[in-house]
Each structure stands twice: as C-alpha cells, then as structure tokens.
Amino acid sequence: MGSLDGKAVLVTGAGRGIGREEARLLAAEGAHVVVNDLDTDQAKAVVDEITAAGGTALADGEDVSTWPGAEAAVGRVVAELGRLDVLVNNAGIIRDAMSFSITEEQWDAVVQVHLKGHLAPSHFAGRHWRERSKAGHSHQRGRIVNTVSESGLYGLAGQVNYATAKAGIASMTIVLARELAKYGVTVNAIAPRARTRMTETVLGSLTPEPGAFDEWDPANVAPVVAWLAGDGTDAITGQVLVVFGDKVHLMNGWDRCGRIDNDRRRWTVEDLSGRVDELFGDRPTGLPVTGFGE
Ligand SMILES: NC(=O)c1ccc[n+]([C@@H]2O[C@H](COP(=O)([O-])OP(=O)(O)OC[C@H]3O[C@@H](n4cnc5c(N)ncnc54)[C@H](O)[C@@H]3O)[C@@H](O)[C@H]2O)c1
Structure with missing residues (x-):
C-alpha cells in the first residue's frame, strides 16, 4: 500500500529534472500520474519508466502556460482518471538577464511559463474541485503544490524575470x-x-563524493511533494518550504518588523528623517540579507 493509492495526479513539466522525480515517486506511492511536458518524448519516456516499475501513468504534451493548454491538461486527467486529486505545478524555464539588459521577449516568456503556467492549471483544477464540492463531495482532499525559488524569495540579481515570477x-x-x-x-x-x-551550467561540476549523500540529487525534493499531496497534511496550507538535500526550511513571508507612529498627525519628510533609527532598529537599511547557503 502506498500513501497515495489511487489518487489522480497531474505533474506539469515532469519530463525531466525535479518534475520527473516527483512523477516517479508519486506513482511509486500508488498515484495515477499524468506526466505533462511540452517535450512529449521526455514525458513518454517518464511514463515508460513508471509503467516498467509497475506504476500507472500517461503522457500529456500540453503547454500549461496557456489557458487552452491548461484546460486540456486538467480536462485530460478528469476524462481519463475520473477526477483530479493533486496538481503539482512544476513546469519552468529560465532566460537570465539583468534588468538593464533584458529583452521584452525574455521577460514575457519567463513570466508566462511561471505565473500563467501556475495560475491556469490551478484555475481549472479549482473549478473542478468547486464543482465536485457542490455536487456533494464534501470530504474531498484536493492538493496543489506550487514550485517557487529562493531566487524569488531573496531577489537574485540577473534573474529579474524569474525571481519576480517566483x-x-x-x-x-x-x-x-x-x-x-x-x-x-x-x-x-x-x-x-x-x-x-x-x-x-552553474552546478554541473558538483558531483558528490563516492558513497556520500548527494544533496543536489533532484530526487531529494520529491518526498516533500508526496507528503504534501497525501492525506496527512489537511492542516498545512498557504506555506512555503525550502527543500534542499536532507533539509526542509519553513519560510516566513513578508512580516512587519519595525514600526513608527506619528500620533495621529500626517508625516512630514523631516519627521521621517528623524525616526529612521527607530524604524529600522538593528536591521540593515541596505540590501536585505539572504538565506542562501544555510
Ligand atoms: N533546479 C533547481 O535548483 C531549482 C531551484 C528553484 C526552483 N526550481 C524550479 O523547479 C521547477 C523544475 O525545474 P527543473 O530544475 O527540474 O528544470 P528542468 O528544465 O529540468 O525541467 C523543467 C521542465 O518543464 C518543462 N516545461 C517548460 N515549459 C513548459 C510548459 N509551458 N508546459 C509544460 N512543460 C513545460 C520543460 O520541457 C522541462 O522538461 C521549475 O519551476 C524551476 O523554476 C528549480
């Protein structure tokens, strides 16, 4: 018995990399997986791997960053498997450039694949779950697992399109x-x-010591997704988790960390200039500290 027996799952961009490992583990846990990837040959190869290992999967080549593509991909899961339980939004691309060098095409491509590529499948999945709920399936356990990046959480130079979208x-x-x-x-x-x-291109040379734990292996990410997709996580929602090797970090989003109050009077520039130390306390007034490397 797997932790996801019989669940109907869609993983976008699952033809290679992190998505491939997610699709393989979700299937190994008993889910029926639709392996989506623009690169249909890659999607089919992953389906073959899953089937050879005794799992159930089918390939889908829709572009999930378009409304019709996302509708078709979600529709396919429902048509073939009867319903959708889990949506893993993973498809992604990079087109790195500094803000002063980036082209409109580099901006549009990355924003489309990530932002619309997450919202469009979620839109159609959400519609499906709302309809099922109205039809009386009150105990359904729908799951969406999105894929962000520390580049977006910390703001990495050279990735203005990618970081903004993430x-x-x-x-x-x-x-x-x-x-x-x-x-x-x-x-x-x-x-x-x-x-x-x-x-x-950045990490290619990072090969692990023989016999040592390979913290860069993309397969390390999949168990967290399988766990979030399962029945034991009803109470976990709206959260962002950094997953690297054997570490999982719970992230805290934008939060108030300093305050000044002008005692029911509108601020003047002079007032504000005089209260900087009070507003910032011990925190840096310059570039925010990042958590990379921890
Ligand atoms: N690798 C990392 O260290 C890292 C770090 C942070 C975030 N991420 C995110 O993880 C996700 C997976 O990245 P990866 O490293 O496995 O990349 P990858 O390039 O190995 O795989 C991404 C897959 O998405 C597919 N894809 C792209 N656009 C698509 C579309 N419109 N519709 C369907 N499929 C599409 C590609 O064909 C490719 O197979 C991405 O969202 C990426 O931004 C990765």
Missing part, C-alpha cells in the same frame, strides 16, 4: 490557499535546490 507564485499560493480552503483543498509551495538541466 515571488508572484509565493503570493499566489497564499491567495489560492484562502480561496480553495472551503472546498477541502490545500495549497503550498516548495522552493527546491537541485542539479537539473536548469541549473547544470
């Missing part, structure tokens, strides 16, 4: 969690770190 997905996660709670759906996000095609 930060948007972190916000989207909270909105969707609030909107879908009443239909029994939880929505969380992971921020993974792994050696994949996306990161190989």
